[in-house]
Amino acid sequence: GALDALNLCLLAVTRPGDSVIIESPTFYGALQSLERIGLEAIEVPTHPREG
Numbered sequence: 001g002a003l004d005a006l007n008l009c010l011l012a013v014t015r016p017g018d019s020v021i022i023e024s025p026t027f028y029g030a031l032q033s034l035e036r037i038g039l040e041a042i043e044v045p046t047h048p049r050e051g
Contacts, residue, residue, distance in 0.1 A: 003029050010037055 014020065016038030022030060024043035034041045 003033065006030060007033050007037070010034070010039065014039055 010020070010033060014037070017040070019040045019042050020034055021042045021044055022034070023046045025046070026043070031041055
């Protein structure tokens with residue numbers, strides 16, 4: 001499904017140890033994918049109303 005597609009995209013454009021910017025809060029499955037691949041998540045805080 002969608003998570004498999006995310007994994008394939010991440011594997012295509014990153015290498016283990018790379019940093020990836022991701023919005024926070026985010027889908028927990030995305031964080032698990034980053035960790036499983038060996039990527040560092042840099043979370044950027046967002047607010048539902050202000051972005």
